[in-house]
Amino acid sequence: MAAQQGPVVIVGAGQAGGWVALTVRSLQPDRPVILIGDEDHPPYERPPLSKDVLSGKATPESTYLKPLAHYAESGIDLRLGSRVAAIAPDDRTVTLSTGERLGYGQLVLATGMSPRPLVIPGADHPRVRTLRSMQDLAPIRQLLAPGHKVVCIGAGFIGLEIAAVAARSGCAVTVLEAAPAALGRVVSPEVSAALVRRHEQNGVAFRFGASVISIQDKSGMAEIELAGGDSLAADLVIVGIGGMPNCQLAEAAGIDCDNGISVDAEGRTSEPSIYAAGDVCRQFSLALGRTIRLESWQNAQNQAIAVGKHIAGVPEPYADLPWFWTDQYDDNFQIIGAPERWDRVVWRGMPDDDKFTAIYLDNGRVVAGNTLNNARDIRPLRQMIIDQAVVDPAVLQDTETALIKIQKLQAAI
Ligand SMILES: Cc1cc2nc3c(=O)[nH]c(=O)nc-3n(C[C@H](O)[C@H](O)[C@H](O)COP(=O)(O)OP(=O)(O)OC[C@H]3O[C@@H](n4cnc5c(N)ncnc54)[C@H](O)[C@@H]3O)c2cc1C
Incomplete structure (x- = not known):
């Protein structure tokens, strides 16, 4: 055979x-x-x-x-x-x-x-959890009780999504992040700050540049020690560090x-x-x-x-442009493209609006986009990235004209 x-x-x-x-x-x-x-x-x-x-x-x-x-x-x-x-x-x-x-x-x-493990003393404390599979859920859900203190280590997508669910469940939530910003590797600092502000409005506290050095048991709770001497007690610690x-x-x-x-x-x-x-x-x-x-x-x-x-013998090239979404509170945030660099971000809407689109340009070309509660802009953004479109930033910024119209006009030139 x-x-x-x-x-x-x-x-x-x-x-x-x-x-x-x-x-x-x-x-x-x-x-x-x-x-x-x-x-x-x-x-x-x-x-x-x-x-x-x-x-x-x-x-x-x-x-x-x-x-x-x-x-x-x-x-x-x-x-x-x-x-x-x-x-x-x-x-x-x-x-x-x-x-x-x-x-x-x-x-x-x-x-x-x-999940990348936290390699510090006390990381095996029973209140320290990661979320990857169905079997990880039960102990986390059990600890999301109103009034409980939840600490998320890592301000990546999973940490932020769990922070949102915990805050909505009535927990007191703190996010600790070693870097100076949330989602630092994938979105611009302005977009990152806009998403963080939405969490803060929901009562979540952030500590950037935070280095966790150990976790100790304190009457069953997890006591997180930070470099510099501070400590935080937590009913639940979520590790989301990649x-x-x-x-x-x-x-x-x-x-x-x-x-x-x-x-x-x-x-x-x-x-x-x-x-x-x-x-x-x-x-x-x-x-x-x-x-x-x-x-x-x-x-x-x-x-x-x-x-x-x-x-199966019917090959078809796989050429998808990377696309990702996350839901936090009632917000839907999407990312199209995965640029290694950009030199300008053009905004349709303002960072504190409930709805915006941020368009990433490199040397004038559209290389990526983010939408907050504005998913309809993803399709024209995808096409502009594929076309390596060069569009006047003033035109991109004009929210009076739908982005799909701008994209079609540009493609016809
Ligand atoms: C909590 C969470 C939220 C997410 N949210 C989003 C989102 O909002 N948007 C988005 O785009 N993506 C999201 N993702 C990412 C997305 O779910 C993953 O990219 C996707 O699950 C990857 O699928 P996979 O089949 O490659 O891996 P997996 O789904 O991890 O499947 C791999 C399977 O292989 C099994 N396995 C490993 N080794 C062996 C072995 N030796 N023998 C037998 N079985 C083995 C594993 O146990 C696992 O069941 C999320 C992921 C997680 C964990």
Whole structure:
């Protein structure tokens, strides 16, 4: 049997793994597909975990890509609660932690990432938590009681989303951030400050340049010690300081990794029969012209579908421009593009408005955009970034004219 006709084995039954399996089976209904995941849930989308599922507005089941029964009905051999311990590219097998070995024609690594641990004394205190998976939820929800003190370490998206849910739950929330601003690597200082002010209006306190040096137990609560001598008591400490791609299986098998499993434009690793998709992989982005590792819903779905199509013999280039959204309080904030640099930000609206669009320019070209409660601007922004449009900032700023109209006029020139 030709190698590519053997089973497609997918390691990691998350959003990306789920989409690879569903795509291959829909295009090749006779192809054996085995989807192996170490969690107890069928593939699910994680964004609601720190938003509506955490606040209790949505059920855990509402996050499932497909109901559990769908996998058996589609002929996907979904093995939950099952961990892959090793892969052997030479004989095309994977070994489960139970010792069972499975052969593959093509293998997909969709192992996601793990939260970066806080490496300080006392970080293993039971009140110190990270949020990545469904099983992390219960202890966090239990501690989001009115009047409780919640400290988020890290002013990234997950820290800010949990801060919002905690504040809405009646907790006293403090965000500690080592850098001088929130979301410092992805948005401009003015946009960052605008988002921080919206949290402050909801009662959240921020301490920037804060360095946490240890956590101690104080009558069951966590006592956080900061460099400089200050300390804060917390009923709940959320650590959101980034993530690390789960590359261990690939590294042990000698596959090229570089803060992520390196894949080509088709999603193939340095081992031709092994692919990777989702948070774990670093790919050359056709849209950006450089390699990038993305941690986003859009990438986990569409990159995985592209890998599934390639495996099924109907390749289609994956060229999505990075797009990300977050919901905090009643605000929806979106980011389109992932520029390495910009030299000017043009505002449609003011930073303190309830709705604005910030357009990032580099040497006159549109390279990225942010919208606050203004999602309709994302489509024209995406097109302007793809077109590398050069638009007069005075025209971009004119809120009397819809951005879609400005984009269409510019494209017609
Ligand atoms: C709380 C939270 C909120 C988010 N909010 C947003 C948002 O608002 N917008 C947005 O765009 N993105 C958001 N994201 C990011 C988005 O959810 C991720 O990019 C996406 O889940 C990545 O999918 P994945 O399949 O690559 O990884 P995952 O979903 O992490 O799936 C990987 C799976 O592989 C399993 N696994 C790992 N190793 C093995 C092994 N050896 N054997 C078996 N199984 C294994 C893991 O346990 C996991 O189940 C959020 C993420 C989190 C955690």
